[in-house]
Amino acid sequence: QSALTQPRSVSGSPGQSVTISCTGTSSNVGGYNYVSWYQQYPGKVPKLMIYHVTERPSGVPDRFSGSKSGNTASLTVSGLQTEDEADYYCCSYAGTYSLVFGGGTKLTVL
Amino acid sequence: QVQLQESGPGLVKPPETLSLTCTVSGYSISSGFYWGWIRQPPGKGLEWIGNLYHNGNIYYNPSLKSRVIMSVDTSKNQFSLKLISVTAADTAVYYCATMTDSTRCDYWGQGTLVTVSS
Numbered sequence: 001q002s003a004l005t006q007p008r009s010v011s012g013s014p015g016q017s018v019t020i021s022c023t024g025t026s027s028n029v030g031g032y033n034y035v036s037w038y039q040q041y042p043g044k045v046p047k048l049m050i051y052h053v054t055e056r057p058s059g060v061p062d063r064f065s066g067s068k069s070g071n072t073a074s075l076t077v078s079g080l081q082t083e084d085e086a087d088y089y090c091c092s093y094a095g096t097y098s099l100v101f102g103g104g105t106k107l108t109v110l
Numbered sequence: 111q112v113q114l115q116e117s118g119p120g121l122v123k124p125p126e127t128l129s130l131t132c133t134v135s136g137y138s139i140s141s142g143f144y145w146g147w148i149r150q151p152p153g154k155g156l157e158w159i160g161n162l163y164h165n166g167n168i169y170y171n172p173s174l175k176s177r178v179i180m181s182v183d184t185s186k187n188q189f190s191l192k193l194i195s196v197t198a199a200d201t202a203v204y205y206c207a208t209m210t211d212s213t214r215c216d217y218w219g220q221g222t223l224v225t226v227s228s
Contacts, residue, residue, distance in 0.1 A: 003155065032213075034213040034214070036213065036214035036215070038156070038215070045205070045218045045219075045220060045221060046156065046205075046215070046218055047218075048214060048215060048216055051213070051214040051216075052213070052214075057216070089155060089156050091156075091158075091214065091215075093212070093213045096169060097144070097161055097167075097169035097212045098158070098161075098169055098171065098172075099146075099158040099161075099213075100158065101148075101155060101156040101157060101158060102155070103155045104155040104156070
């Protein structure tokens with residue numbers, strides 16, 4: 001069960017949009033509409049930001065959006081704010097009640 | 111709102127067994143949901159360890175399956191993790207989490223750092 005592939009880092013200026021990709025296979029990302037995204041500040045607990053590819057839990061700003069095409073899922077953060085600077089992890093259902101995470105992406109707000 | 115709290119030793123010697131418990135409040139484990147364990151080595155990414163359902167169905171990460179044992183105690187509203195024959199590579203922050211439908215981790219515990227060292 002190999003980890004999903006994410007870029008190690010992305011960056012953008014306040015107000016801009018950035019997109020973080022998450023590439024898997026037809027056994028995980030491509031095979032199910034069950035991709036989730038987590039935000040994690042240094043030393044803090046991960047927080048669910050997106051689930052089922054596009055759904056936002058209550059309280060998550062609509063600046064965060066998710067999408068998927070084939071074996072690649074994406075998280076887009078629009079109108080970047082300084083507080084968006086964090087690590088982001090994608091996660092996909094991989095069948096038989098199993099999950100696989102990506103390696104994580106550090107988002108830097110310039 | 112569901113709250114979770116991990117507990118257990120912060121230091122384990124190799125090749126002993128790592129044992130952690132997750133105490134759930136604000137929701138009865140026996141009412142449903144899946145309950146999971148995730149770990150994060152220092153400075154590294156997240157790794158799913160396994161899930162269990164209140165009825166006792168358990169699902170493990172294939173890469174850890176031979177060393178992991180998960181269980182649930184509905185009378186105490188707790189679920190547990192045992193990882194046998196640990197090595198330094200098992201040093202990590204271990205999180206327990208609620209999983210509404212086994213496809214995502216909705217609520218997380220605060221995490222507990224377990225260091226494997228002699």
